[in-house]
Amino acid sequence: MSKQYKNTDTIRAGLKKRYAREKRFQFFGIASIFISFLFLLVLLVNIFSQGYPAFQQTYVKLDVKLDGSVIGVSKDSSPEELFKASYGKLIKNTLKEMFPGVKDRKKKRALKQLVSKSAAYDLRDKIIENPALLGTTQSFWFLAKDDVDVFMKGDIDRTLPEADRRIKDFQLKWIDKLLAENRLEKRFNTTFFTAGDSREPEQAGIKGALIGSLLTMLVTMALSFPIGVLAAIYLEEFAPQNNRWVDIIEININNLAAVPSIVFGLLGLAVFIGFFGVPRSAPLVGGLVLTLMTLPTIIIASRAAIKSVPPSIREAALGLGASKVQTTFGHVVPLAMPGILTGTIIGMAQALGETAPLLMIGMVAFVADVPQGILDPSTVMPVQIYLWSDSPERAFTERTSAAIMVLIAFLVVMNFIAVLLRKKFERKW
Template identity: 45%
Template sequence: MTDTTSTTMGAAIRPRSIHADDAAKARLKKRYAAEQRFKWIGAAAIAVSALFLVLLLSTIVTQAWPALRMNYMTLPVDLSTAKVDPGALGSVNYDAIIQEALAAKIPDATSRQDRRLVRGMISTGAGLQLRQDIARDPSMLGKTVDYAVPVDDFADLYLKGLLAAKGSVVPLQSAVTVSADSGDVDLGFDKGDILTFAHAAGATEGENGVLNLTSGAASLLLEVNGGIIKLTEVSPAANDGSTAKGTVIVRPQGTAQAAGGAAKLRVIDAPESSRKISDKEIVWLEGLKGQNLVESRFNTIFFTGGASREPELAGVWGAVVGSFLTMVVTLAIAFPIGVAAAIYLEEFAPKNRWTNLIEVNINNLAAVPSIVFGLLGLAVFLNFFGLPRSAPVVGGMVLALMTMPIIIIASRASIRAVPPSIREAALGIGASKVQTVFHHVLPLAMPGIMTGTILGMAHALGETAPLLMIGMVAFIVDIPGGFTDPATILPVQIFMWADFPEPGFQQKTSAAILILLVFLIIMNAIAVILRKRFERRW
């Protein structure tokens, strides 16, 4: 307390100070109100951004979730020497072996079209997978083994409940008679409840109350006597009964009358014409599921496979390796050059017009749109130096150009933050300028430099635009083995999957986004840890 304040305090005898009158109180109130308001606005801003973040993450996670598992079908595959000649493994038609095993499980599919549908239920990559597994484990040969093959993407979506999932299975009150056990059959019902279901399915009504189920109505599948019959037409009959026409999908055991309540009706809400999985496939899949031949497993293909046009075979590993290779090149170029430039500019360079110009330009460079670096890469690295297209080495160089200004700026800031006393002490005991910088200043600045570098790298990891021009936005199946092999990166993989028409890729897209986010979070966490543990404050 100084004298002046104590005198003003002492002068409180004055009844009305300017800090105590009504206007002052009002002012004070207003000030407090403004403060409160600001606090509220701030809190609201945080709440809104947190809400969006939660919304974004939860959407991605819920969408990605189904992609983490995949359905496999276990089939007894005949690998006896009659089918697979151990001497000529390369020329065996493995797809045919698997399809034969599957066809044996679905005896009802006899026509050519049905066979085609059956073939379509398992992934086109199944044969390739079997070939690779045999190469890895030849002890499988010479016998029949139970072998799990991935199912086709649409079958997988159905089994996950993402396709044609809406529907119900209800017991039918009527007793049912079936005229035959194959082909087109006539059905008789002693009650009329099937008519209600047909109406609810959206059947078109024709003459004499005949309900046609073939055009755009929900599918009605009747399970009777262990068989399954798809109804095509339902009509009322005498004595409150009803009749129906249908096609056998699974052959019933005999044509004896099924008692009331014994037959079941499966309703699939989406009409067959408007989904990519047919009634037959659904019936067969349910049948295989009933035999415990279908199981959901952790989706290893997604984490170990390269890109593919079949959603069930597509994986992120190729893109992860590509991203890693690209980042290694970026780091190897941007870090040493960036740090060296920062040290020179901060510690050695004279402060004159030229260094000012350079400084301004480095700051400008940090703000240049990334696509411009891509164009530069195309013009310089590809066209002038003739480096290969789609190669991580070029991608890394382009991203290094983009990251360098960020590293320079971060490095300069942290070098500048080292107090002059350190330098003076070092110089004072006879260290040279270079010794001072490399023995004292740089180690102390390193945590800050590392933080800046990691953030710069995280930024580069998420970039696609600069790589568009140099051919890294491409469909590349083979997993890259080196810096000059064609490769793509995670964000590009996400972008391409988002663009493919097959619905199976939608979950893959979200899952890949999740993986990219995990990488970014890890990198940012490392940056935070480095800063917290090693950063010194003066």
């Protein structure tokens, strides 16, 4: 019996080993998923815990005596005169009244720095809006200076020796007094989402970089998607097979995908800015450079997707009398669309996170204004993150993390839209 069914015994003997191997493989798989999740979790927790305070900002309430004579204006002054007046004096006087007896020059300066420099501009805007306020005393909430803000968020330990703290004992007394009078309040940080970059952390916002990234991505998308997909379609469906030139193009595209991105930046600097005179630091030139970088990714992914469309579909359409172009755009491309979109997502995500090539074309500049169009100087989010992470102020640390969170959110939204689009095309029958 056992001799007759020798194979059965051999197979049975080996079964245990096979299942063990399978189990081992599954374990490794689960372990690697677990490890990658762990890393992701550490990263996210770190960023979120550092970044979430940036979404709050401390405000100071000051009762400002709006004495027009101090700054040389009255209710009847023209808007121009109102605009030119130095409202900083009013705020300085208010603070002097609140904390009398500050004589020391250094302390005087410290007193002025309880509120942000932007307070004077806020005040100006309010008075231009309603000059009738002049001569009255009004309460306003102003942005607190970053040091006060950092202290309010508990990032400065008052138990440390005075020399080791950024906030000295006399400043602490002022803050305690303000706190006692309920003049300090933490609110949602709208400035972060409505302002461009600034030297002052409390006035710095991500909007400039966000819009810059958005415009750059739009340029990149508008150029790289059609060019990449059409190139892939031509190479895959129409180009002559076994042609030397097609082979050379193919090799070059594959090589371009591996070129370090900073090289594309140099190319963009030389060609787009140097030769064609595209304005530097603009989303247009950024988009052009990132298009160069994204194209190989999109072309390679699209070609793979087009190649995987079964030839029977092409034959069916051709056999019914569809022309080559009708077959390609009516059947092949729609079926390849999910794969093409996947490639595009990967390419665009890469482009969104890219810093190096943009440094070369001037997008690393300090740009305080929110760009209005693709020709305005601007920066992008990864560059903004890099710039902030380089700043010495404590308040920029949390803004760096917050900017990373915004970047991640941007990426998630972008990918979500792409996944929705892909779902729409992915008609699995």
